[in-house]
Structure formats: C-alpha cells, structure tokens
Amino acid sequence: MIKPDDRHGHSESDDSAVIRRWLHRLVEPVVLFTVVALLVLGVIWGTTLNLVSMERAAADRTAMALVADTADTYEAQVVRALREIDTTLKLVRYSLDGRPAQEALEELRSRDMLPPELLFTVSVADARGNVIASSPEVDPSERNVAEYDYFQRAHEEEGMVVGLPRRNRGTGEWQLFFSRHAQVQDGGLAIIVAVSVHAGYFVSGYEPEVLGGDGILALLGNDGIFRVKRTGDVLTMGTPVDYAGVVGDGAVGGDATVKVNPWDETRRYTVARGLFEFPLTIVVGLSEEEHLAAAKQSERTYLWYATLASLMLLAVVTLLGRLSWRLQRSQTRIMEERVAHARRVEYLAFHDNLTGLPNRAYFTRLLTQGMQQSRRYGKRLALLFLDLDRFKAINDSLGHDAGDELLQEMGLRLNASVRESDIVARLGGDEFVVLLPEITDASQVTVVADKILAAVSLPFTLVAQEFRVTVSIGIALFPQDGEDEQTLMKHADVAMYHAKELGKNNAQFYSEKLSVDSLERLALESSMRKALENDEFRLFYQSKQDMFTGRVTGMEALLRWQHPDLGLIAPMQFIPLAEENGLIVPIGRWVFNTACRQNVEWQAQGFPPLSIAVNLSARQFLDDHLLQDIKNALNESGMAPELLELEITESMMMPDMPRTVRILKDLKRMGVRIAIDDFGTGYSSLSKLKEFPLDTIKIDGSFIQDLVHSAEDRSLTEAIIELGKSLSLTVVAEGVESIEQADYLRTHSCDQFQGFFINIPMPADEFEASVREQLLRLADDNPSD
Amino acid sequence: MRLTSSILGLLLSLMVGIASAEVVVVVSVQNPVEALSQAELRDIYLGRMNRLPNGSAVTPLDQREGSAAHRTFYREYMAQTPAQIKAHWSRLIFTGRGQPPRSVADDSAMADAVAASPVALGYLDSAYLDSAQVGDRLRVVAID
Numbered sequence: 001m002i003k004p005d006d007r008h009g010h011s012e013s014d015d016s017a018v019i020r021r022w023l024h025r026l027v028e029p030v031v032l033f034t035v036v037a038l039l040v041l042g043v044i045w046g047t048t049l050n051l052v053s054m055e056r057a058a059a060d061r062t063a064m065a066l067v068a069d070t071a072d073t074y075e076a077q078v079v080r081a082l083r084e085i086d087t088t089l090k091l092v093r094y095s096l097d098g099r100p101a102q103e104a105l106e107e108l109r110s111r112d113m114l115p116p117e118l119l120f121t122v123s124v125a126d127a128r129g130n131v132i133a134s135s136p137e138v139d140p141s142e143r144n145v146a147e148y149d150y151f152q153r154a155h156e157e158e159g160m161v162v163g164l165p166r167r168n169r170g171t172g173e174w175q176l177f178f179s180r181h182a183q184v185q186d187g188g189l190a191i192i193v194a195v196s197v198h199a200g201y202f203v204s205g206y207e208p209e210v211l212g213g214d215g216i217l218a219l220l221g222n223d224g225i226f227r228v229k230r231t232g233d234v235l236t237m238g239t240p241v242d243y244a245g246v247v248g249d250g251a252v253g254g255d256a257t258v259k260v261n262p263w264d265e266t267r268r269y270t271v272a273r274g275l276f277e278f279p280l281t282i283v284v285g286l287s288e289e290e291h292l293a294a295a296k297q298s299e300r301t302y303l304w305y306a307t308l309a310s311l312m313l314l315a316v317v318t319l320l321g322r323l324s325w326r327l328q329r330s331q332t333r334i335m336e337e338r339v340a341h342a343r344r345v346e347y348l349a350f351h352d353n354l355t356g357l358p359n360r361a362y363f364t365r366l367l368t369q370g371m372q373q374s375r376r377y378g379k380r381l382a383l384l385f386l387d388l389d390r391f392k393a394i395n396d397s398l399g400h401d402a403g404d405e406l407l408q409e410m411g412l413r414l415n416a417s418v419r420e421s422d423i424v425a426r427l428g429g430d431e432f433v434v435l436l437p438e439i440t441d442a443s444q445v446t447v448v449a450d451k452i453l454a455a456v457s458l459p460f461t462l463v464a465q466e467f468r469v470t471v472s473i474g475i476a477l478f479p480q481d482g483e484d485e486q487t488l489m490k491h492a493d494v495a496m497y498h499a500k501e502l503g504k505n506n507a508q509f510y511s512e513k514l515s516v517d518s519l520e521r522l523a524l525e526s527s528m529r530k531a532l533e534n535d536e537f538r539l540f541y542q543s544k545q546d547m548f549t550g551r552v553t554g555m556e557a558l559l560r561w562q563h564p565d566l567g568l569i570a571p572m573q574f575i576p577l578a579e580e581n582g583l584i585v586p587i588g589r590w591v592f593n594t595a596c597r598q599n600v601e602w603q604a605q606g607f608p609p610l611s612i613a614v615n616l617s618a619r620q621f622l623d624d625h626l627l628q629d630i631k632n633a634l635n636e637s638g639m640a641p642e643l644l645e646l647e648i649t650e651s652m653m654m655p656d657m658p659r660t661v662r663i664l665k666d667l668k669r670m671g672v673r674i675a676i677d678d679f680g681t682g683y684s685s686l687s688k689l690k691e692f693p694l695d696t697i698k699i700d701g702s703f704i705q706d707l708v709h710s711a712e713d714r715s716l717t718e719a720i721i722e723l724g725k726s727l728s729l730t731v732v733a734e735g736v737e738s739i740e741q742a743d744y745l746r747t748h749s750c751d752q753f754q755g756f757f758i759n760i761p762m763p764a765d766e767f768e769a770s771v772r773e774q775l776l777r778l779a780d781d782n783p784s785d
Numbered sequence: 786m787r788l789t790s791s792i793l794g795l796l797l798s799l800m801v802g803i804a805s806a807e808v809v810v811v812v813s814v815q816n817p818v819e820a821l822s823q824a825e826l827r828d829i830y831l832g833r834m835n836r837l838p839n840g841s842a843v844t845p846l847d848q849r850e851g852s853a854a855h856r857t858f859y860r861e862y863m864a865q866t867p868a869q870i871k872a873h874w875s876r877l878i879f880t881g882r883g884q885p886p887r888s889v890a891d892d893s894a895m896a897d898a899v900a901a902s903p904v905a906l907g908y909l910d911s912a913y914l915d916s917a918q919v920g921d922r923l924r925v926v927a928i929d
Contacts, residue, residue, distance in 0.1 A: 116885045204875035
C-alpha cells in the first residue's frame, strides 16, 4: 500500500506514475477477474438478501394487515351477534309481561321472533332457578339452573350477563349463556331470561385460508376467562389467562403485535381488542411461524438460487481465470521464445556456428572498431592470419567430423593463447585470425605467435586418435602495414602464404617484398592453369643404378615446368600451389600418361624394360580417380604394370592408415610397385610400417649427405637398410653424391642408389642418350650380355 | 371438512338408498315442481339456493330439531350429521350470510304450512301423509 507519509516532496509525475502502476495491476487478469467476480457475487447476494428481507417485511406486513382486517370483521360480527342476543333477551323480558312465560315464548316463536332453534335456546327461570319456559325444550337434566353463574349474576348486574361456558348435561355440548333479569313480578321474586348457544357459534367464522391451522379466533371475557377459543378445528372453552398480559394496552382499535400467546406458547400476530358495549375482548391471531413458512420457503429458494449462481460464477471465473492464465503463460513463452530466437539469430549472424568464434562479418566490424581506437590513442594493432597446414588432407582422409573437431579445438587453443582483450575469429574454412589491439612493440606479437605455434603443436585427439597439426601465421601491423582494413588483411594474408612457402609451422611478418612475391605467385597460378593446355610441363628423368653392377635398373620421372616467361620452374615452386588448387590431379594424370608412354617408346627402341617411378602427392594419393587414371595410363600405353613404381612419402601414408592400406592394396592388385620415399623424415612408427604392401624403401638424402662424417647418420642409415632388408624391401639411397658414400652403401648392402653422383635429372632425349651410352659401355665390358 | 362430508354423504346414500319410504319431500299442489335432484334439495336446505331451477322462489321448512322426521330427513336426504348442520348454520348465521329454514312443530304443522304456500318446500313422515287428509293439498316431490 502507498503510505502518504513516505512521500514527502513528491512530484506530480510520481503520483501519476503510482496511479498508472496501480491501474496496470488492476487490469491484470487475475485481479480483474477477482474484482469482477466479487462484484457479481456482491450483486447476487445483495439482491438476494434484499429480496429475502423484502419478502419477510412483506409477509410481516401482510400478516399484520390480515390480522387487523380479520379482527375488524370479527369484532363487527361478534358485536352483532351479541346485540341480537341482547335484543332477544329484552324482547322476551318485554313479552313476559302479565303472561305465562311458555305462552309468551310460543307466541314469539310462531312469529319468528326468536333466534334459530337450531342453535339458540331461549329459557326463562324463576327465582329458584327452575326453568319455567324454554324454546326449544330443554333436556330434563337442565331443568334447574340455580347454581349456574349466569343465573346468579343476572340478579346482580344491570346489563347483559355473559356467563361462563358450560357443558350441557344432556347433550354434552359446550354452551355459552347470556342472561338478563326480568322485572320483578308480583310476589317480589325476579325472573331470569337466558339465551344459550353452542359455544362454537362465536368462532364458526374461523377461515383456515386466512387464519391458517395455527391461528386463533377467540372470545375472552374481561374476567380473564376464555369463553371460547378456536385454533384450526380445535375449540377450547373456559381457559383462564392473565388478561393484562394478553391485552396489554390494546384498547379500542389497537394494532396487531407479534407476541407469544401464553395459553399455547405460540408466537402470533395478535390483536386483542376489548368490545365497547360488552365485557368481552376479541382475540384474533395468526401464527408467525405458519404465516412466515411460505416466506421462509421462498427465502430458502432464493438463497439456494443465490448459492447455485455463486458456485456457477466461481466455476466460470475459475475456468476463465485458468484459461487466461494459461493464455498469458503461453503468450509470455512465445515472447520469450521470440526474444531468444532473435538473440540466437543475431548471435548466428555474427558468430561461427561450429567454434562459437566471431565470424568474418563480425570480425570486420571489430577490426574497424579496433583501428578507430588505435588511431585515437595512437596505439599500434596487430593482425595475425592463421591457416591450418594440410587441413584439407585431414578433412578428406578422416572425414568432416574429425575436421570439425579439429577446428573447434583450434578455436579453444587460440583463445587460451591470447589475452581477454584480444580477439580470435574464424574467417571460414581453416582460416583463423587474431586481433591484438594496443601493441607497443612488434616483439609482443612474436611472443603471441610463438605461444600459438606452441599451443597448436601439442597433439590433437581426433576420432580417438592422436594427430599433430601445424599452422602458418602471417602478421600485419597497423598502421605501418596498412591504413585501412582491406589493406591490412590482404598484407596479413600475403605474410601467411609466405610462412607456408617457408615450410609451414612458422610465423612471418609482412614486408613489401612479399607483395611482390605474392603478385608473382598469383601470376604463376593463373598461368599454371593454362600450362597444361599449352603443354608447358616436362618430365625429366633421373636414373637408378644397381649398387653392385652399376646397371641402370630404372628411372625416376620428375616434373618440370617450362614457363615461356619465367623459364624452367622447379617443382618446389609450383607443386604446393598445384596441390592447393587441385591442379595437381590433372597434372598428375598427364605425368602418368607421359611416363608410361615414354617408357614403352624406349622399350620399342630397344631399351631393356626399365622401371619408371612417379612421385605421388598427398592430394593425388587420396584422389578417387587415382586407380582409374593409372589403369588408363597403363592400358593406353601398354606398359607392364610392374614397371610402374609409385613413390609415396612416409608422412602421406601415416594419417589414415586403413585408407592408405586399402589404396595401396588396390594399387598392388593392379601390379604396380610402391616405394616409400624420404624414409626417416616422417613420424611413422615402425610397427605400422609392416602393415603396408610396399616394394621399395628410399632412404632420405639427409641421411646420406653426412654419411661419411656422421656416425649417427651412419647408424641410422644402417638401421634403415636393416629394416628394409628384414621387410624384404628394395632399399634405395637418395642423393648419393660421392664415391665414399657409394662405397659405404655398397658395403652395407643397399640395393640401389640415386643421386647426382650418377645422373642428374635430364630431359627425355638427353636421358635416352645417356642410357644408350651406358648400355653400350656395359655391352663392351660384358660381351656375353 | 367439505371433502369429508361429501364422502360421508356418498357412503350414507349408498348404504341407505336414495329414496327411503319413511320421509317424503312435499310441496303444495299449487307448486308446479314435481322433481328435484338431491343436489338441488341440499343446496336449498343449506341456504345456498333460494330459487328453484325453473326460477321460481322456494322457501324450505324444517321440522323441530330432534324430531324423528328431522333426523331422518337430514340423515337420508341431506347426508349430514346434526353436528355438521349446526356448524354449517353457525357459520352462516354468525357471519350474517343466511338464515336457517323456519321450523315447524310437527308433521301436521308442516303439512299445513306447505299446503298454504305455493313456494314452500317441506318434508314429513310418509305415514302421516298416507293417513291424513292432506293428500289432495300436497304433492310428493321425487328426489333423485
């Protein structure tokens, strides 16, 4: 509740706000329903109770009126009856004059001047109480009336005597007696004239429809004795009562009052009115209970209806209330859902679904903000572009689920490597970006870059296996590497590519020179696409010789690009690019076809069957059409499959072992040979090595290089040779460049060697010439061949 | 009350039969009436009707209360007990709504009174009727 004392010095707006708040609360369904329900209930019960009290009052009034009316009528009737009786008494008295009583009576009777015989008996008694005349005849047992009160009192009173009720000895009927004394006859003795009537006469007018079964119609003597009293059909005569108690101050014309009638303890609307001429009081009563019964009945009916209506109302209100509450709840829920949905949509618009990091759009905005801040406060800002190395390989070999896991984990590690104020975002694919606002020195960036490299270098567990991944990081600084967002991002991108070219798993700062390089790169890429059409690729061949005989056993086909403008481009400069943009596949196909065709051609020219080895790139290895391409090349050229050797690097095979084994088995089934290249440089476990269907193992040149001087390299080389031998593989040493190296290898049972010592890679015609020369030389040395 | 008396009346009439030989209803020969229904007879004697169906006036006469003829008549034609009659006339007289029929002393007085008036209606002992010389002045009314 509002406490006025709490609001000293409030303004008008506070007041209206409070009022509005209360109105608001009022309109709430719960309150509204309750209020309305209470109002309606109030109306129902108010009306009902009003009706009830009105009924009561009406019934009360009716009773009063009824009793009053009845009393008026009764009074008149009683008075008339009494007067008639009195007149009869006087008449008889008069006609007695000088005649025998019986004669007088007979005459009166014959003239119809006596009241109906059916009801009235007129009698004359002498001084001693003997009935000397009567009409009609009295019962013999009633012949003497001396002891009756009406007889005795008649002598004393002047007016008509209203006697006490008596039971007729003969008929048993209760009768009332009225008497007067007649004038004293000669002899000095008085005569009494009397009229008797059956008691019920005075209450014969009782109407049950009016007075009910428990009303009262009575004639009460002023002496306090009821002459006759009737309730329903029951007549009682002679009941004594306390006169004052019954009549009270009810004088002539008294109103009805509700009181308990003492003779039967019934509450009645009672009129007790004394008659003017006679010592009698009429009592008219209407039972309160009886009269009000009907009213009470309809009262109960009203109350019952009101209760029913109330219950129905409560039920309806409860129902409505519940419905509206549910409605409100569902409305609230819908609103909440909408809000949540809108929030989600907004979130999704700005965040990457997989990692939860800000997406490109959001990042751009953040970058703009960051740059504005830096500009304002003269701070520097660093942008780090991150690219997962060989992400595609993992995604292709392990599946997209593993790739997603990797990206998610990546996001987490990146976030862990930076401060709270730094921003990590995912631009898409395997590209991430880190924004370092408020940098003072480039060395701070290096620290962060190293942290990231370290964090990423820890093994990842994908699809329940451990993998190692690396990133390439390109760094651009604001404001020196660009004044606007696009320039900054582009330069960071260039720096990242540079990092990739420099062997990956490192971070590089942007420099002007890189732009130039990248331009070159772009040019290279676009011309690479045309290179295949323009037949700019060449295969160079490098021979492999048997360690002992020195015979050429085979060759390795190496890809070169004869660019019209840039000259001969080494594989290292364009193969990574080809890998990335997928051109490696059609180029590889060209390589297969060309190599097979060339070999067959040489054989046709008289060369002995020589094996030809082709390098496979990771992308080629995982390509779906690899087998088909090789099959096509073999079929079209007609070369025997055993002459084709596919060189696969160690690190290419390890990621998805089952898949690698499958592919190798498929290849083996075709009849081609498999060689594991650059052996020793990868991270393969030796136990896994025996699972692969291999033919050759090629020791990486790095081991051969320092063979002479490094004991370590020697033992490693020996170990590899041993390994190859134990697995029944042909062991080839790469990069053999000195006789010492060759001697050593020969001593340790290496099978073949390859390197500049023997032959450098050379184009087809040169190679052909070189081989031919060798063959001749050997034929000369060994004429038996 | 009325219901009780009607049932009682029916029972009595069933028990006793409609037209008993003891008391007969008579009018003057000057009176054209020859038959009345029992309902009409009752109404006349209870003061509810003071005109005959044909419109002419009728004055009922009673014999003295307590006489045999009176008792018989009221028992058999009216199917009323003396108490009922008394109560009936009590109410009517007290409330001023009627007067009971004039009563005559005996059969002889009844015969004289009825014969003398063209509007009178009475009853007497059939034995008297047979024996007396009044047969030519009176007509018996058939009550059904």
